[in-house]
Amino acid sequence: MSAIKLSHATSKVIGKIEVPGSKSESNRLLLLKHLYFPNLNIGKISDSRDTSFMKAALESENSEINIGDAGTAMRFNTAFNATKAGRNITLSGSERMHERPIGILVDALNKLGAKITYLDKEGYPPLKIEGQQLAGGTLEIDGSVSSQFISALMMIGPGMKEGIHLKLKGFSVSAPYIYLTANLMRKLGFDAKLDEEDIIIPHQKAKEIQSSVVEPDWSAASYWYAIALLTDEAEIYLPGFLQHSLQGDASVRGLFEPLGIQSLFIGSGFRLKKGEVKQQRFDINLVHNPDLAQTLAVVFAAKNLPAKITGLQTLRIKETDRLKALKTELEKTGAEIEIGDDFLEVKKGIQNLEGVIFDTYEDHRMAMAFAPLALMAPITINNPEVVAKSYQSFWEDLEAVGFLVSWDFS
Ligand SMILES: O=C(O)C1=C[C@@H](OP(=O)(O)O)[C@@H](O)[C@H](O)C1
Numbered sequence: 279m280s281a282i283k284l285s286h287a288t289s290k291v292i293g294k295i296e297v298p299g300s301k302s303e304s305n306r307l308l309l310l311k312h313l314y315f316p317n318l319n320i321g322k323i324s325d326s327r328d329t330s331f332m333k334a335a336l337e338s339e340n341s342e343i344n345i346g347d348a349g350t351a352m353r354f355n356t357a358f359n360a361t362k363a364g365r366n367i368t369l370s371g372s373e374r375m376h377e378r379p380i381g382i383l384v385d386a387l388n389k390l391g392a393k394i395t396y397l398d399k400e401g402y403p404p405l406k407i408e409g410q411q412l413a414g415g416t417l418e419i420d421g422s423v424s425s426q427f428i429s430a431l432m433m434i435g436p437g438m439k440e441g442i443h444l445k446l447k448g449f450s451v452s453a454p455y456i457y458l459t460a461n462l463m464r465k466l467g468f469d470a471k472l473d474e475e476d477i478i479i480p481h482q483k484a485k486e487i488q489s490s491v492v493e494p495d496w497s498a499a500s501y502w503y504a505i506a507l508l509t510d511e512a513e514i515y516l517p518g519f520l521q522h523s524l525q526g527d528a529s530v531r532g533l534f535e536p537l538g539i540q541s542l543f544i545g546s547g548f549r550l551k552k553g554e555v556k557q558q559r560f561d562i563n564l565v566h567n568p569d570l571a572q573t574l575a576v577v578f579a580a581k582n583l584p585a586k587i588t589g590l591q592t593l594r595i596k597e598t599d600r601l602k603a604l605k606t607e608l609e610k611t612g613a614e615i616e617i618g619d620d621f622l623e624v625k626k627g628i629q630n631l632e633g634v635i636f637d638t639y640e641d642h643r644m645a646m647a648f649a650p651l652a653l654m655a656p657i658t659i660n661n662p663e664v665v666a667k668s669y670q671s672f673w674e675d676l677e678a679v680g681f682l683v684s685w686d687f688s
């Protein structure tokens with residue numbers, strides 16, 4: 279097992295951080311390239327492991343593809359291979375991937391004429407996919423489990439004779455990721471109509487598009503907001519981000535404002551400016567920004583701010599059961615955390631970090647969300663290499679702004 283001891287020598291964090299490209303944008307652009315734009319040059323593509331899995335799977339000519347723990351890549355490659363006439367593959371993943379549901383997407387594709395069967399448990403990977411030319415059409419789809427199913431179906435839409443018309447049933451979780459898909463498709467010249475109930479992607483020919491540039495990852499930026507909050511003095515500049523981002527997690531800006539962290543756009547990026555915490559109790563709903571939940575749960579506990587975060591039902595089916603993991607790890611510090619099916623409540627904040635060793639549950643966001651606590655006291659984080667799933671250079675970036683990172687591979 280590996281671990282790091284993490285601390286910070288001063289109470290100042292000063293630096294310019296090149297946050298990696300968004301893995302959500304990168305994985306969408308890769309799928310769209312392989313479906314419609316063979317010559318597309320994707321600038322500033324994410325170097326994350328998830329994006330490497332996505333790319334390798336799209337390029338693979340093998341009959342067995344293992345997608346590891348990359349959820350988006352699993353869902354997008356299911357749709358991709360289902361539409362490739364002549365392809366006959368098995369698509370598997372990590373142990374955890376085989377516990378993450380995919381039934382809604384598989385049912386939808388099979389209704390469109392795909393031939394996908396389960397190799398083990400019904401509703402879960404691994405899958406056997408026999409690619410077919412799909413005609414498309416109209417489908418009802420349940421949006422309450424994962425938006426990735428909807429994004430996957432949208433992106434295969436233009437290539438099918440009848441396009442795709444999705445009628446959304448029930449409440450759609452992670453909706454900004456559906457808008458991200460539509461907006462990236464529009465940027466590449468496709469027509470995509472969507473309102474609260476319907477998504478319509480007509481059959482259409484791809485235009486000549488040469489290149490598209492990926493914006494840095496706003497979910498990854500959230501750890502820098504937490505750092506700005508927990509240090510005494512911050513001068514942090516994050517280049518490359520857009521004031522009008524396509525990524526839903528850009529709403530991290532608004533979420534940290536009452537915590538006194540302002541985002542000042544200067545040149546081609548922004549600076550984090552630290553001020554006073556303006557609110558003493560927080561009630562927020564993160565159903566549309568699940569990837570920000572760990573960052574915020576940890577900072578509320580660190581600042582001893584009573585808080586209830588709702589809309590967290592999808593956290594149970596991510597890289598780990600994130601609600602359970604957050605409760606277990608925060609309570610190691612004397613905090614009191616209540617969790618339910620879809621919420622987490624910070625009842626008492628962190629009391630003592632001395633000697634605390636945090637586990638990461640093969641979840642990159644557990645490691646990155648807890649790391650800023652090293653500004654309060656030295657901590658240990660087990661299996662820190664998990665960050666590679668979305669942010670390969672996370673520990674190097676922390677070192678560059680004065681964190682002391684000492685690795686132990688015993
Ligand atoms: O489409 C995407 O790029 C993503 C959608 C979200 O998943 P769900 O829709 O399953 O909540 C998010 O948590 C994930 O990290 C990336």
Ligand SMILES: C=C(OP(=O)(O)O)C(=O)O
Binds near residue numbers: 328348351596643668
């Ligand atoms: C949930 C995540 O990713 P995925 O679903 O793509 O595995 C994540 O990055 O937090």
